Amino acid sequence: MSYGLDAHTIKSLKKAQKNEITEHYIYLKLSSFKKNRQNSQILQQIAQDELYHHNALKKFTGTDIKPNIFKIYFYTFISVIFGITFGIKLMERGERNSEKLYGELGQKIEEFKKIANEEDRHEKELVGIIEEERLQFVGSMVLGLNDALVELTGTLAGLTFALKNTRLIALSGLITGIAASLSMSASEYLSARTEQDSSRALKSSIYTGVTYIITVVFLVLPYLLFSNYVLSLAVTIIVAIIIILVFNFYISVAKDLSFGQRFFEMAGISLGVAVISFIIGYLVRLFLGVDI
Template sequence: MEKIKLDQETKNSLINAQKNEISEYFLYHKIADGLKDEQNKRLLKDIAEDELRHYKFLKSVTGKNVKPDRFKIFLYFWITKIFGLTFGIKLLERGEEAAVKAYEKLGEILPEAVDIKQEEDEHEHTLLNMIKEERLEYVGSIVLGLNDALVELTGALAGLTFALQNANLIALTGLITGIAASFSMAASEYLSTAAENSKKYAVKSAIYTGTAYILTVFLLILPYLLMHNPFLSLVTTLVIAILIIAFFNFYVSVAKDFNFIKRFTEMSAISLGVALLTFIISFGIRSFWGIEI
């Protein structure tokens, strides 16, 4: 390629983009080497080759050899290990705004640069959408368990807080209620899924639903086990509920390309609305019957 004159700012941007491309090349190969699924392994190696082509193209422009970012490789490798392949890779791809701007700047001088980047990105996205990952196949079951636990238990704990006003008693009652509800929810998920799919799929769906439910129960009840003031415990529980909703919806929005704000607002409004309504009803019942514990 004929040498192109670049201002220092554009050159630095391209070198930074070049560093990202070579880092992602090594990252995808590192992840692929640890996979058992042959299809996913092949797809990741194809994506890695795309990144290497990006790197070589930028190298032909900058004339520089750039070393990969070892910390970035380490960080995203463990993100994919902990949170899943699809989430880790899509989170990585979301952070490429700087590279896009660098290609746009280069496109002002070399118009085909933008076309090259766009074509290869479309190829990458096609490959990404072909990756198969079990946890994403059961995301509906996880949502069911998580959402039901958040709505039911925040409501129950809000009501119990005003009715009982004893942190230990509320924790015990909430825990028993939550465990029973988690078994019930898992059984319901098994029966509904078994009617439409294989029993093996139904068992896994039930496990994902029940596990999501029971983990949420323990997190929501934890403040009542650690604090003596039941009202402070309730506030902390509601904060934990919001954090769970935020984390899970961020995860799903990245992995499944959903709208984070819409889903987060909807789930938060439902959970907090049910909690408020139950608290008001408990206040009315306690006042009407004059019950003191």
């Protein structure tokens, strides 16, 4: 039965059908990772819905379509590394073309209207059921990341022209960064302790401290890899921008927040402080007559 669909629409439906069967297997895999039984059961139900959508589309395309194995492993890997919430929401972003197609066809064919409604329900259910510890402490991660970026890019920029020695700059940066991370972690614990129980306050401080230290390592690393201090500073700035880019993309997907505004705000603050510190470091060296 043709249902009056043209060749272009059939081609689009085959693509959507492949997505549905692929996501069926992805949801099945992800459901096995959830320790919470209720969440796991809901993910399994969504997996069955995706299989139903595949079979419904099959009536219109008349074709059996195999899943995209690469996508299955890719989104499974992404979910393991960055969290199941991020993995699912990133995958759901790719469904928007299919949802638009279902919505258009739903005006003529009732089957597609039902599929479109279920696809919309999927996202709402997922937002409600997925609870990940790392997302509950996003504020602590932002604090550690932002503070490390602002303080250390500024410190390294200032030290670069004050010392002009990559080993000394790296040593100074590591000592400053590690000391600052411990201080920031302790401050976060004391601050969170007034509003939360000791267990959550401790986790909050750990997320802050660990994020801070990881950021410090990435920012100092160029000074250990290169002997040219100007090149090291340039690479550090690039690394800082990449860290801001990746982190803000993660937050924008996992928490449904604006990417552009947060990225430019954080990048502007970090690079602005770096420029000011760079100038201060140069002036200090000039007026004190330090030559290392």
